[in-house]
Amino acid sequence: MNNDLTVGKPSRVLWHFCLPLFASVIFQQLYNIADSFVAGKFVGEHALAAVGNSYEVTLIFIAFSFGCNIGCSVVVSQLFGAHRMGELKTAVSTTMIACAALCAALMGLGFAFCDGLLALIKTPAELMADSALYLDIYMLGIPFMIFYNVANGIFSAMGDSKTPFYFLAASSLSNIAVDILFVTVFHMGVAGVAWATFLCQGVSCVLALFFVMRRLRAIKTHQPHPLFSLSMLRRIAVIAIPSILQQSFISVGNIIIQGVINSFGASVMAGYSAAIKLNNLVITSLTTLGNGISNFSAQNYGAGKPDRVREGFKAGLRLVWMICLPLALLYLVATRPLVFIFMDSSTGPAMDTGMTFLRIVAPFYFVISAKLVADGVLRGLGAMGYFMIATFTDLIARVVLSIILSGIFDSTGIWLSWPIGWAIGTALSVFLYTRLMRHVAGK
Numbered sequence: 001m002n003n004d005l006t007v008g009k010p011s012r013v014l015w016h017f018c019l020p021l022f023a024s025v026i027f028q029q030l031y032n033i034a035d036s037f038v039a040g041k042f043v044g045e046h047a048l049a050a051v052g053n054s055y056e057v058t059l060i061f062i063a064f065s066f067g068c069n070i071g072c073s074v075v076v077s078q079l080f081g082a083h084r085m086g087e088l089k090t091a092v093s094t095t096m097i098a099c100a101a102l103c104a105a106l107m108g109l110g111f112a113f114c115d116g117l118l119a120l121i122k123t124p125a126e127l128m129a130d131s132a133l134y135l136d137i138y139m140l141g142i143p144f145m146i147f148y149n150v151a152n153g154i155f156s157a158m159g160d161s162k163t164p165f166y167f168l169a170a171s172s173l174s175n176i177a178v179d180i181l182f183v184t185v186f187h188m189g190v191a192g193v194a195w196a197t198f199l200c201q202g203v204s205c206v207l208a209l210f211f212v213m214r215r216l217r218a219i220k221t222h223q224p225h226p227l228f229s230l231s232m233l234r235r236i237a238v239i240a241i242p243s244i245l246q247q248s249f250i251s252v253g254n255i256i257i258q259g260v261i262n263s264f265g266a267s268v269m270a271g272y273s274a275a276i277k278l279n280n281l282v283i284t285s286l287t288t289l290g291n292g293i294s295n296f297s298a299q300n301y302g303a304g305k306p307d308r309v310r311e312g313f314k315a316g317l318r319l320v321w322m323i324c325l326p327l328a329l330l331y332l333v334a335t336r337p338l339v340f341i342f343m344d345s346s347t348g349p350a351m352d353t354g355m356t357f358l359r360i361v362a363p364f365y366f367v368i369s370a371k372l373v374a375d376g377v378l379r380g381l382g383a384m385g386y387f388m389i390a391t392f393t394d395l396i397a398r399v400v401l402s403i404i405l406s407g408i409f410d411s412t413g414i415w416l417s418w419p420i421g422w423a424i425g426t427a428l429s430v431f432l433y434t435r436l437m438r439h440v441a442g443k
Contacts, residue, residue: 005159005296006081006303011315018292018319020161022285023169037342038179039193047190048342049266050130052273056251056258057117058138061106063247065149068099070291071240073153074380075232077295080158081302086225089216092154093227095236099150103143110139121259124266130190137194144198144205151208155215156295163211171204242384246391253395257402257414264411271353272411274342279361282327286369289320290376297380306440313377313433320369331362357415364419371426374433381440386432394425 005013039047072095079088114135123131152164175196182192261272293316300308331338339354340346371390378387398421405413 004081005077005299006305006308010296010308010311011318014293014296014312014315015319017159017161017296018289018316020165021156021288021292022323023165026281026285037176038183039190042180042183043189043193046127046266046270047130047193048273049269050127050190051134051193052276053118053121053123053127053258053262053269054131054134054138055273055276056121056254057114057135059251059254060248061110061138061142061145063251064102064106064244065146066247067240067242067244068095068102068146069149069153070243070294070379071095071236071238072150073157073291074239074294074298074382075236076154076157077298077380078302081299085219086221086223087232089219089221090225090227090229090232091236092212092216094229094232095150096147097228098233098236099146100143103146106142106146107139110142111136114139117255121255122262124262124269127266127269134190134194137191137198141198141201144202148201148205148208151205151212153291154212155208156292157298158215159295159299160215161292164208167204167208171200174203175200239379239382239384242388243379246388249392250395253399256399257417260402260406260414261411267349268353268411270343271339271350271355272357274339274350275354275357277342278331278338278358282324282331282365283368285323286320286365286372289316289323290372290379293373293376294380297377298382301381301440306437309377309381309440310437313373313437316373316376317370320373321366324365324369328362328365331358335359353411356412360412360415361418364422367419367426368422371422371429374426374429377433378429378436381436383432383436386436390425390429390432393428394421397421397424 005017007013039051072091075091076088079085079091115132118128118131118135152167155161155163178196178200179193182188182196186192188195262269293312296312296316297309300306300312335355335358336346336351339351339358343351343354371394375387375390378384378390398417401417401420402414405416407413409416
């Protein structure tokens with residue numbers, strides 16, 4: 001069901017729209033959590049470290065998926081808010097055609113250079129074979145990942161956040177079951193973890209695309225619309241390319257940080273791999289809520305209602321802070337049992353590493369959540385220059401600080417770079433949001 005986000009009380013509309021998005025991303029994160037859980041529990045610490053090490057490389061490809069999702073979603077949201085349905089259909093078909101070409105290019109580059117990236121980040125010799133095997137299988141699933149995320153972005157752009165939730169819930173739970181089946185019954189090791197994700201994501205992708213096309217066919221237009229438009233592609237690219245660059249640079253930054261982490265050995269790598277999955281569960285959830293705020297802001301901006309954008313920002317802050325509170329408390333109180341989910345031992349250097357990381361970053365989820373809400377508005381209004389400035393400032397700070405502080409405090413210094421970088425980035429994002437809204441109000 002399509003929903004118009006330009007009418008109704010902004011806080012109520014935003015909450016009803018964003019909460020299914022939050023539930024969806026929880027299930028989406030179960031893909032990666034399931035991989036690490038099964039690898040750590042049923043294969044061993046080295047398998048956990050290998051999957052976590054490979055994950056940092058996969059973030060580069062996830063960046064492209066994220067950018068395609070955002071580029072299409074923001075433009076479709078603006079067109080939906082302005083009731084320009086013919087152009088909306090052209091935006092969707094143009095995105096699909098462009099994504100097909102992008103998938104082919106990414107798969108070729110992935111097969112050609114992933115082994116080199118693993119060597120570049122100082123992957124230990126005993127983890128290289130499993131890391132490379134995981135990535136080779138992952139490359140085959142790139143089209144599923146990209147088209148699935150684009151389909152979800154289209155649903156969200158038209159105000160439907162519930163349909164993606166249903167797909168994700170079913171596919172994520174299936175992924176856990178297939179993960180365990182392939183590893184414990186068929187004894188496929190790391191390959192079983194990767195193939196389970198490939199199969200389940202493929203099924204969810206096909207279903208999501210089918211329902212998107214059915215939804216679009218139900219929208220009646222009075223004039224024929226082109227399947228591909230170069231001008232529409234440029235409009236989408238204005239949003240998508242900065243988003244891809246943002247996520248890509250974040251991924252490159254994470255790879256650099258992963259290289260610093262790898263220099264401390266397999267135990268620190270395993271502990272970080274476990275803790276970062278828990279951290280990413282929160283950060284990705286907050287990012288998805290920020291994307292929902294982008295859709296809300298884009299629809300209302302397209303409808304010429306800037307006051308609702310401002311009210312949406314305030315409601316968004318209340319929403320993310322209410323979510324942050326129980327999660328931060330949970331991570332601080334139940335650190336050991338949470339990290340133990342991915343471990344075969346509740347003590348040792350790997351466990352100590354994971355616990356230290358979570359206890360340092362969890363209190364600062366309130367800080368980064370404010371940044372992600374502000375970034376959501378910047379992106380929804382198409383202020384990609386501001387968006388890029390805020391993102392790169394945070395990233396550069398974290399990378400530089402992780403290198404400097406690791407030389408002073410060992411691995412703990414790396415974890416300290418997270419809250420410091422978040423604080424700097426949040427201050428800048430909120431400042432740029434305030435400046436943008438003054439400009440919009442002055443028009």
